[in-house]
Amino acid sequence: AQSVAQPEDQVNVAEGNPLTVKCTYSVSGNPYLFWYVQYPNRGLQFLLKYITGDNLVKGSYGFEAEFNKSQTSFHLKKPSALVSDSALYFCAVSPRERAGNNRKLIWGLGTSLAVNP
Amino acid sequence: GAGVSQSPSNKVTEKGKDVELRCDPISGHTALYWYRQSLGQGLEFLIYFQGNSAPDKSGLPSDRFSAERTGGSVSTLTIQRTQQEDSAVYLCASSLSWVGGTDTQYFGPGTRLTVL
Numbered sequence: 001a002q003s004v005a006q007p008e009d010q011v012n013v014a015e016g017n018p019l020t021v022k023c024t025y026s027v028s029g030n031p032y033l034f035w036y037v038q039y040p041n042r043g044l045q046f047l048l049k050y051i052t053g054d055n056l057v058k059g060s061y062g063f064e065a066e067f068n069k070s071q072t073s074f075h076l077k078k079p080s081a082l083v084s085d086s087a088l089y090f091c092a093v094s095p096r097e098r099a100g101n102n103r104k105l106i107w108g109l110g111t112s113l114a115v116n117p
Numbered sequence: 118g119a120g121v122s123q124s125p126s127n128k129v130t131e132k133g134k135d136v137e138l139r140c141d142p143i144s145g146h147t148a149l150y151w152y153r154q155s156l157g158q159g160l161e162f163l164i165y166f167q168g169n170s171a172p173d174k175s176g177l178p179s180d181r182f183s184a185e186r187t188g189g190s191v192s193t194l195t196i197q198r199t200q201q202e203d204s205a206v207y208l209c210a211s212s213l214s215w216v217g218g219t220d221t222q223y224f225g226p227g228t229r230l231t232v233l
Contacts, residue, residue: 032219043121043208043224043225043227045224049219095218104173104176107159107162108159110158
């Protein structure tokens, strides 16, 4: 079965330190990859996506993510964390090869990021 | 421009009552999705509309749940005979299309449903 894993339920970092939120996937072929963020009591916001080309994708709020085909990973990174980055982060995958009417994103369960002042 | 809007923002109902949740997608977006998010959990796909194609209802948890999309725009998610386990945040998203699988989904703020 196709799946997305976010192995850490929670990540804690100190403000100013680099942060990484991990995502790995088990999907055939080369999928499209997405990161979304959910701030407290708010809807999900798009951060960035990988479609093709350069494996390093830059997105909103200084975030970036690196697509690693051999490790089937798409980790989210930021060089210097801010307290305001504290939120719930979701990784999602869209398979390129689709069967029938399967047009749904496959979502990870989310990682709660806490940035401490 | 205007984003995805949902109403009501909060809904408290009694067990057994019917509820209707509304979603207004971004103008021009042909794809519309409904998700459910329980406290501290990930996103659970419910239903997907794409243009005039038949909706993908594979995520609806029971026949008490239904959704329609009128005129290719506004969508209503209806839950009949609500149960306490229906309590969750219901999120709506839209995207320009989903034919290629690359379009970004834009989410509304959600409707928090509480069934007493």
